[in-house]
Amino acid sequence: MTHGFDLDARLQARADDDLRRRLEVAESVGDRTRLADDPKGDAPEFGDESVVFAANDYLGLTDDDRLQRAAELGARTVGTGAGASRLVTGDTVAHRALERDLADCKGTERALVFSSGYAANVGIVDALSPDVVFSDELNHASIIDGCRLGAGETVVYDHCDADDLRAKMEERADDGAAAADGDTADGRWLVVTDSVFSMDGDVAPLSALCDAAEEHGAWLMVDEAHATGLFGERGGGVVQREGLSDRVDVQMGTLSKALASQGGYVAGDEALVEYLLNAARSFVFSTGLAPPAAASAREALRIARETDQSDRLWSNVETLRNGLEAMGYEVLGETHILPVLVGDRADALELDERLRDRAVVAPAIRPPTVPEGTSRIRVAPTATHTDQELQRCLDAFEAAGEEVGLL
Template sequence: MRSESSSGHGFDPVARLNAREDVGLRRELSPHETVGARTRWTNDPCGAQPVFAGDTPAIVMASNNYLGLAGDDRVTDAAGRCAELVGAGAGASRLVTGDTPAHRALERDLARTKGTKRALTFSSGYAANVGTITALDPDVVFSDVSNHASIIDGCRLASSEVVVYDHCDPDALETAMADRANELASTDSWLVVTDSVFSMDGDVAPLSSLCDVAEQYGAWMMVDEAHATGLYADGGGIVQRDGLSDRIQIQLGTLSKALGAQGGYVAASEPVVELLANEARSFVYSTGLAPPAAAAAQTALSIARHGDRRQQLWSNVDRLRTGLTAAGYDIAGSSQILPVIVGDRQDAVALAAELAEEGIVAPAIRPPTVPEGTSRIRLAPMATHTSEDIDRCVKAFERAEVAP
């Protein structure tokens, strides 16, 4: 076997890993036995098969499986039936032979939920963002400074000028647009891009005020609902909660968080969806979303729309926030994501280790995922957590020796 030498024109992965280790940025995979509110987990076995020891499952407080649907029998049964009827994979790009009834059924329901004419599914939310921004290829993108990495990478890959505005600040956006209005041609295309719920801070973008600014300058709005889809009225996101479907030209999201499946989507007008199906490279040159994932997501969306999972989630969010606040913790955010800001990265790692000893899975979030000096424990309760689970989490924080 060829050796990995640092001499000549090769690479030195060991040195790069050691450099990350030295500054506290090396991460490891931590296999979990199941996807749910409670599971057994173990340290990274590298190339070996993981071994899960112990009989008591840990309580998972860091999952994006907000409604607990990833392991729901109705969702897994839908995936299994679709695999038997259609196949485990799409077999090709959607534009070749990978377009199936499972895709079309899901897209129809997504469009109805999001209040648009059409929807288009991608292999991931990341692919949806990168593909949409590069296909639109706007002359200028105005992007929130805290937007997700997939939005940032989409901006990097497009040939656009990128203007980053202050987090959730419509006034900063207006100032940036006013500056560019004096410099650019009136025919230039402008796109404002923002998350609706920010995954690390748990706060919510002021979408209505951002729409006001975008409309003042004739710009389009693109909103990533990855952490909001399925959690609000009729299974929608913040766009639906705030009644803004007719003011936002492009809505994106993921099928892998509250809907517990896999993939991403774009909901928009008929011409936009047709354009993306023809020019979004992450759609055109990727095998279509696996049909079982599409069927699972469609069933999960129906449960989110018509069941009581949303109410269960928000009840758990309120219970956890109230308990931690009473314990003396300052909890940021205004959504289902509850960040406990620690500050120092080593302190955050130590706190996460203490929580793990108490049977709570809530890893530390460190730079570069969050800015330096803002390391945190990101808590995300699920609809399927019991009151006892929530109270056990609060008790673990109360007993922790490392505290913000």
């Protein structure tokens, strides 16, 4: 009898379900790049340049000179790495400056930076250790994993449906968990949602969720990963845009999308942050964020708050949405994320390939990432895509759609 793991069989099963993925190395980071198959240790062999509509670099800052200079200055003045956990000797002026700016843009007393958004979500939920988490059914995997690790019980409510949330909270309360001041008879309740959903491009009804949470004495945690730097006068996200900073107990986000760096953060009151820096294991036992990443994220946040960089993004979003819909595509959502609904898994994968044949990279998203029958192409424009690149994308969608039989 053997007790090993048959990984070849597992990989074949994923391939049979069209779920096996492979690494694809990019020559550079930006709106245009050349791509190569996984070199597996050898030098990559790049093909022709492609236009990329698959990154979360929404403001187009990943290759911006201002961020590169900020990262270089951070490395020269502080170092290339933090060298230790923040609680040991890895707490630097670069981290503190970034956290002050994040707290200011989020309208909170304090902020805390983690090594990644994933680490932030898992660490926050685990540290809070809620007895019941009420989670939107389309929340990000990092939230789901945080619930698996730290929640006593997880109740999933219908996507963006505050009425269903309220009904499930009332049902749970009727089972003997009446709420009072944030604590129920069974313990603590936490409602968790993304603000902007990365695969549907829609926005959570945050005000209504606040109402439902407050009725039952629960806390509300909002993940602003795809909203930080893009919404609100101070770039704080949807929470800030809707004036809800004083009603959302835990605000979380990432530095790796619109802010074009690396890391995650949590923002809230002094007690929350002080508790998390002591109790969130993914913070306590992790080396601090690299100072160049902290410095470049801070510069990106400044650009998002003080310039009109986002105006070009929203113009590009409108151009692509209008063009795709005029062809006959159904484009979901209401934000800068443009999910082009295809439906059939095979059709979505074929459309992906036909777009790549025309040097346009926009990935097919299929189950289990999205529900059965809703496979799609996820289009993510940036502020720095040119008019010519937008037209190239639209031309590719038109020709590829006709070839696949979608138009």
